[in-house]
Amino acid sequence: MLKPKALSEVLAQVTNGGIQSTVLLTRDGALLAYSGFEAKDAKIIAAMASSIFAAHQRVRQTPASTLPQNMVGSGDLNMILLDAEEGKMAIASVATQLVCMVAKTSVQLGMLKAKMDALSSYLQEPLRQVSQSNN
């Protein structure tokens, strides 16, 4: 069973040092938990993150089952890091869900990735259990 308050607290632990918001969402873009920005902004981030991740998955997964091992689309998409003029964003796949972090430009991509890796591995097992119990 997922405890929303506990989830938000876990997300809050990484939302510091230039990380502006951390959002846990389903692959459809539905918000599960968030920390940082207001709910309205978190919903927008969730929608954008889901759309960006799906854009990659869609492009490469269409023929995924038939792709030769050497092709770009072979294997799983684990993480996306975006570096833009006015901020950075990281989106990672955790079990059947997604985690998205939005950071200021002052945050280095390595730090963003390290935090995302730490959060992903912490949430992996609990979220996997939830997704298994739903199946």
Add this chain to the structure above:
Amino acid sequence: MTLPQLFAHIDGIEAVLVLDKDGTPILKLPTAEAVDQLDLQTIIPSAQTLQDQSQRTNLKKLKTVVTYWSARQIITYNVPPLVFIIAADTNVNTGALLNLYNDFQAITAENLSNKA
């Protein structure tokens, strides 16, 4: 500075694709066959989608996108009017690859000033 010189000090780069602003391939390294074999051009629509979506958020103009797959990492550099896409092994130093953004900017600026 030429593109092959830029990549000489980074081991593990599998392919490089350079696109113009319309997404048309203008250069494939090391060979066209190598890039075609990896099917790197499947990235083209998603690079454009990402750019559109980034502009809709507060992030403004997108500079680089790193995607980590289980078998390799793919980095897309948005250096108007060109887009550079690099496919590399997962073990390749991502920092060294990201640093190429500055070199790409210099090459693009040099190229444009030569045209002017």
